[in-house]
Amino acid sequence: MDRFLYLTFDGLSRGAIYAAFALALVLIWRAARIVNFAQGAMAVAAAYAGYSVTNATGSYWLGFITAVAGGLLLGAAVERVVMRFVDHSSPLNGVVVALGLVLIIQGVLGMIYGNEFRPAQAPFSRDAFQIGGVALLSRYDLFVFAAVGTVVALLTLLFTRTPTGLRMRAAAFAPDVSRLLGVPVGGMLTLGWALAAAVGSLAGMLVVPTELGLHPNAMDLLFISAFTAAVLGGLDSPVGAVVGGLVVGLLLAYVSGYLGATVAPMAVLILLVVVLLGRPDGLFSKAKARTA
Amino acid sequence: MSALLEVEGLTAGYGAAAVLHDVSLSVRTKQIVAVLGANGAGKTTLLRALSGLLPAERGRVVFDGLDLRGVKVERMVRHGIAHVPEGRGVVTELTVDENLRLGSLWRKPRPSNDGIYELFPALARRRDHLGHQLSGGERQMLAIGRALAAEPRLLLLDEPSLGLAPKITAQIMALLRDLRDRTGLAVLLVEQNVRSALSVADEGLVLSLGRVVSRNDAATLAGDADLRHAYLGF
Numbered sequence: 023m024d025r026f027l028y029l030t031f032d033g034l035s036r037g038a039i040y041a042a043f044a045l046a047l048v049l050i051w052r053a054a055r056i057v058n059f060a061q062g063a064m065a066v067a068a069a070y071a072g073y074s075v076t077n078a079t080g081s082y083w084l085g086f087i088t089a090v091a092g093g094l095l096l097g098a099a100v101e102r103v104v105m106r107f108v109d110h111s112s113p114l115n116g117v118v119v120a121l122g123l124v125l126i127i128q129g130v131l132g133m134i135y136g137n138e139f140r141p142a143q144a145p146f147s148r149d150a151f152q153i154g155g156v157a158l159l160s161r162y163d164l165f166v167f168a169a170v171g172t173v174v175a176l177l178t179l180l181f182t183r184t185p186t187g188l189r190m191r192a193a194a195f196a197p198d199v200s201r202l203l204g205v206p207v208g209g210m211l212t213l214g215w216a217l218a219a220a221v222g223s224l225a226g227m228l229v230v231p232t233e234l235g236l237h238p239n240a241m242d243l244l245f246i247s248a249f250t251a252a253v254l255g256g257l258d259s260p261v262g263a264v265v266g267g268l269v270v271g272l273l274l275a276y277v278s279g280y281l282g283a284t285v286a287p288m289a290v291l292i293l294l295v296v297v298l299l300g301r302p303d304g305l306f307s308k309a310k311a312r313t314a
Numbered sequence: 315m316s317a318l319l320e321v322e323g324l325t326a327g328y329g330a331a332a333v334l335h336d337v338s339l340s341v342r343t344k345q346i347v348a349v350l351g352a353n354g355a356g357k358t359t360l361l362r363a364l365s366g367l368l369p370a371e372r373g374r375v376v377f378d379g380l381d382l383r384g385v386k387v388e389r390m391v392r393h394g395i396a397h398v399p400e401g402r403g404v405v406t407e408l409t410v411d412e413n414l415r416l417g418s419l420w421r422k423p424r425p426s427n428d429g430i431y432e433l434f435p436a437l438a439r440r441r442d443h444l445g446h447q448l449s450g451g452e453r454q455m456l457a458i459g460r461a462l463a464a465e466p467r468l469l470l471l472d473e474p475s476l477g478l479a480p481k482i483t484a485q486i487m488a489l490l491r492d493l494r495d496r497t498g499l500a501v502l503l504v505e506q507n508v509r510s511a512l513s514v515a516d517e518g519l520v521l522s523l524g525r526v527v528s529r530n531d532a533a534t535l536a537g538d539a540d541l542r543h544a545y546l547g548f
Contacts, residue, residue, distance in 0.1 A: 185419050192405050192416050198367060199403040203460065204391040204420040 024156045029279040030272065035163040037271020038170040039228045043248035044255065044263035045177065046222035051257045053194045053214030056105065056116040060123035062245030064100065064219050065226030066238060067127050068093035070135055072227060073142060073236055082145045089227045090220050097219025101212045128238040137238060144231035166228050173221055174264060180217075181260075190214055243287060247274065250294040256304025265306065318343045318500050319364075319468055324373035326363035327524075332371065333359040334524045341468065344494055346501040348515035348532065350508050350546055356524040357504040358400050361470045364502070365390050365397035377468065392420060396466035400473050400504075404453045404460075406445035410437055413445060417460035430459040433489070451482040458486065462493070468500045475507040483507065487514040508546045512536045520545050 043061070050058045058064075072089030076082055100123065108119050146165050150157035181187035192200040193210035201207050229244050230236055251270040255262020270290060277289040297304070317340035327333040333356045341347045349357050362368040364375060366387040375382040377393060385393065405413055414427040414437075431438035434455045440448060448456065454474055461469060471490075475483040491514050493499040505511035512518055518535040520528040522545050528535065535541065 185415075185424075188408075188412055188416060189419065192408060192412075195407045196403070196405045199399060199405060200416070201387040202365060202367070202391065202397045202399065202403070203416050204388050204464070205416070206388050 025279065027156055028150075028158060029275045031158045031163065032279075033272035033275030034268060035159075035166050035271070036232070036274060037251075037268035038166050039225050039232075039267075040244070040248045040251045040270050041264040041267025042170045042173055042228070043222055043225035043244055044251040044267045045174070045260055046218040046225065047248060047252040048255070048257060048260055048263040049177075049214055049218035049221065051252070053190065053211055053218075054101075054105065054116075055110070055113070056120070057249070057257070058218070059117055059120040059245075060100065060127065061219070061222045061248075062226075062241035063124040063127040063238075064093065064096050065222045065244075066236070066241050067131060068096060068219070068223035069142075069226045069230055069236055069240070070131055073140060076143070082143060086145070086227055089223050093223025093226075094216045094220040096223075098212050098216040100219070101215035105215070106208070106211075131238040135236075135238070139235035139237045139240075141235045142230040148231065162231065169224065169228060173224060174260075177217075177221070177260070186213070243290075246287070246294075247271075247290050250290050250297070253294060253302075254297050254304055256306040259304065259306035262304055262306030266304075317341060318378055319502070320374070320376045321364070322374045322376075324360075324363060324370055324375060326359060326368055326370045326373075328368070332524065334363060337373070337521075337524070337526055339519055339526065339529070341500045341502055343467065343500050344498040345517065346490060346494055346503055346515045348511040348518040349502060349504045349521060350511060350518055350535075351521035352545065353506070354523075355521040355545075357521055358472055359524075360521070361397060361399075361472050361502070361504055365395060365470055367397075367399075391464050391466065394465075394467035395470065396461035396464050396468070397470040398457045398461045398472060398474070400476070404445040404448070404456050409442050409444055410448070410456055411441040413456055413460050414463055417463035418465075421464070425463070427463065430463050433462070434459050450477045451479065454478060454482070454486065458489075466499070468502065470502050470504075472504045473506060474503070475505060475510055480510075483510050487511075490514055508542075509536075 046061055047058060050056055068089040071092040072085035075088040076085030104119060104123065105116065108115050110116060144162050146161035148160045148162045150160045181191060189205045190210045190213065193205050193207040197207045226241055226244065230240060233240060247270050248267065251266035252263050254269060255266035270293065273289060273293060274286045278286040319341040321337060321339045324337040325332050325335055337360060339347065349360060351357055359368060363370050366382065366385060370383065377395060380393060405416070408416070411427060414430055418424055436452060437455055437459060440452065445453065445456070458474065474486050487510055490501055494501065503511055503515060512532045512535060515532040518530065518532050519526050520541065527545060528541055
């Protein structure tokens with residue numbers, strides 16, 4: 023029972039990170055109908071920027087802010103410089119370009135920083151408190167929950183309570199109508215990419231201390247887990263992304279806890295296949311795909 | 315009196331195929347001009363070319379002294395041009411209230427939606443419903459109400475009667491007449507429903523295969539039996 027509780031809290035903590043990263047994928051999917059396969063590589067690039075700043079200044083938080091702000095800029099740049107010029111008549115085009123970006127970003131990072139793991143520090147202790155004799159939560163886990171909770175709350179406020187959020191939603195659902203109503207649709211798309219990449223970079227910063235360290239491929243498993251979470255939630259649904267993230271986190275924790283850590287990546291892929299075969303629209307999608 | 319909208323020699327289309335050929339027309343303030351013609355005559359294309367959704371190949375479009383070539387679509391509404399596209403253009407994933415807010419979001423200070431709800435009491439009762447929950451008539455009212463929230467000087471209205479009951483069509487036509495008389499609104503009204511369009515319009519022009527084949531005041535057009543048989547099918 024103690025082990026089960028421990029694994030549950032561990033899974034929720036991981037799941038919160040997957041949820042944030044899945045949310046980033048959903049943001050771009052909703053804005054541009056592209057699954058951003060470069061999200062992981064972009065988050066790694068932002069994390070390296072943060073790592074450099076932390077090394078130069080000695081401050082984790084300056085590095086953290088740099089990574090999130092760097093993600094914001096990188097997301098805007100990727101949309102403005104690359105994705106805007108991709109012919110979106112076939113969905114495969116965006117995917118191929120995104121995969122190309124992955125190769126470029128990982129190659130460049132490898133040239134600058136080398137292909138070795140760089141140990142990354144955590145801002146809080148990862149030693150778990152004893153609660154009733156069971157080690158359940160660390161300070162770092164609490165930080166993860168607080169950070170992801172803040173992001174979810176801010177995004178909810180943005181999209182439901184602000185004029186910019188209304189513009190972004192309208193531009194995504196009905197671009198031509200929105201332009202006729204005075205909405206700068208291109209700007210909203212850039213903003214969507216920027217926000218998504220910032221959220222993805224935040225998730226990347228949160229995951230690095232829980233892994234072996236920073237590496238050009240460090241976010242590959244994060245991407246696969248979060249992509250599975252997003253598909254599980256329906257790609258279109260922010261609530262689905264958060265729930266999907268937590269489910270995948272729990273699944274990974276239980277599988278690595280009871281069956282061994284090496285089986286965990288396989289479990290994610292099996293879940294992805296099962297979802298795609300059984301309920302390709304995800305658990306939370308309500309509307310049918312737009313055809314017009 | 316000089317025209318609010320002046321179009322000269324407009325040619326536009328999709329790719330290599332021009333749909334509109336050398337179209338000229340003008341709309342004055344406080345005037346409703348009906349654009350008539352069979353399916354495929356280029357009526358919708360004309361409105362799309364005017365609001366910039368479709369770039370014009372040739373010709374001049376001048377609105378209140380301003381050359382509209384090079385004005386971005388999203389700037390049109392700020393200059394006073396509102397376009398209600400075919401198929402009503404309600405953002406079905408947003409609520410009635412959000413759709414209306416969207417129509418005036420760029421205005422500072424942003425006016426409340428109360429004025430539009432006064433104009434369309436049926437919408438006020440459904441303000442928290444999503445667009446896809448509305449009936450066809452309600453969607454058309456919402457699309458027109460949202461365009462009016464921008465307080466335009468020129469309204470480009472594409473097939474407002476499409477799929478609507480005659481009674482609701484009559485209400486919409488009466489509203490257009492009232493807005494014209496009360497606020498001086500100019501309307502370029504694209505319609506398949508020739509009778510209801512000519513009942514409200516001051517002038518009409520008939521498009522056939524992308525060319526203007528007739529331009530006259532509405533009463534004359536309605537009385538021209540040859541023209542009706544040849545181009546309007548009744």
